[in-house]
Amino acid sequence: MTSITSPLHYLKLLYFKLAGDTHCAACNFTGKQKAKKVLWDNLINEWELSTQWVDWFNLREGKYCVNCRCCARTHQLSTGILQEINLMVAEEFTNLDSAFKNYKVQALHIAEINSLGNIHPFLAQSPNLRYSEFLSADLAIRSENLESLSYNDDFFDLVLTSETLEHVPDIDKAFSEIHRVLKPGGKHIFTTPVVWDRPNTRIRAFMEDGKVIHVFPPSYHGSKTKNQSDYLVFYEFGQDLVARCEKAQFQVELLSDKENASLVTFITTKL
Ligand SMILES: [Zn+2]
Numbered sequence: 062m063t064s065i066t067s068p069l070h071y072l073k074l075l076y077f078k079l080a081g082d083t084h085c086a087a088c089n090f091t092g093k094q095k096a097k098k099v100l101w102d103n104l105i106n107e108w109e110l111s112t113q114w115v116d117w118f119n120l121r122e123g124k125y126c127v128n129c130r131c132c133a134r135t136h137q138l139s140t141g142i143l144q145e146i147n148l149m150v151a152e153e154f155t156n157l158d159s160a161f162k163n164y165k166v167q168a169l170h171i172a173e174i175n176s177l178g179n180i181h182p183f184l185a186q187s188p189n190l191r192y193s194e195f196l197s198a199d200l201a202i203r204s205e206n207l208e209s210l211s212y213n214d215d216f217f218d219l220v221l222t223s224e225t226l227e228h229v230p231d232i233d234k235a236f237s238e239i240h241r242v243l244k245p246g247g248k249h250i251f252t253t254p255v256v257w258d259r260p261n262t263r264i265r266a267f268m269e270d271g272k273v274i275h276v277f278p279p280s281y282h283g284s285k286t287k288n289q290s291d292y293l294v295f296y297e298f299g300q301d302l303v304a305r306c307e308k309a310q311f312q313v314e315l316l317s318d319k320e321n322a323s324l325v326t327f328i329t330t331k332l
Pocket residue numbers: 085086087088089090126127128129130131
C-alpha cells in the first residue's frame with residue numbers, strides 16, 4: 062500500500078529512502094523520517110507541560126514516515142499490534158500492510174473502536190475488521206460508545222483504541238466494557254497521553270446528572286481552536302493509569318522508547 066501519485070512524489074520518496082534507515086512498521090518503507098511541531102500554546106499552558114515534555118510530545122505526534130504519514134506514536138502502536146498478531150497466528154510479519162493481507166490475520170476478531178489514523182487503511186484491508194467511531198456521522202461507519210459497547214461478551218481477540226480514553230467521561234466503565242467484549246487472554250492495545258513524571262491522574266472534568274462539571278479550564282484535542290466539534294479532555298493521565306488497568310482485571314505490558322518518555326503503548330491482557 063504505497064501512495065505514489067506523481068513523479069515528484071516518487072523523487073521525494075527516493076530522496077528520503079537514500080537519506081536514512083528507519084523502518085516503518087505500518088507501510089514497510091525504510092528511509093529518513095520528517096518531523097514537525099504539533100503542540101499549540103493553549104494546550105501546553107492548560108496541561109502545564111515542561112519544555113522537555115513539549116519536545117517529547119511534539120516528536121510523538123510530529124515525527125512521521127514520509128510514505129504513509131504514520132507518526133512515532135502510531136508507529137509504536139503498529140509494532141505492538143504486530144507483536145501480538147504474530148503470536149496469535151504464529152507468523153513473523155514486519156509490517157501491518159502485509160499482515161492484514163494474510164488470511165490468518167483476517168480471521169482474527171479485531172475491533173478498531175476509533176480510527177487509528179494513518180494506519181487505519183492497512184487494518185481495513187481485512188474484510189472482517191470491526192471499525193467504528195464515536196457518534197459517527199457517516200452511515201457507512203458504525204457508531205460505538207466505549208461506555209456501552211454493542212458487541213457480545215468474550216468475542217474479540219484484539220480491541221484497539223487510539224488517543225480516545227482521555228475523552229471518555231467514565232474510564233472505569235470503558236475498561237469494564239472492553240474487558241467484557243474480549244475473549245479470555247484477548248488484548249486491548251492502546252495509546253493515550255500520559256504525563257509519566259506525574260504519579261496521579263488529574264481529572265479535568267466529570268459528568269454529573271448529564272452535565273459536564275469542569276474542575277480545570279476546559280481543554281480540547283482535535284484542533285487548535287476551542288469549539289464544539291473538538292473533544293473535551295476528561296483525564297490527564299499519570300502513572301496510576303497502570304494500576305487502573307490492573308484493577309479492571311488486565312495484565313499490563315508497556316512498550317516504551319528509551320529516548321522519548323511520552324512514547325508508550327499499552328498492551329493489556331484480559332485475565
Ligand atoms: Zn510508513
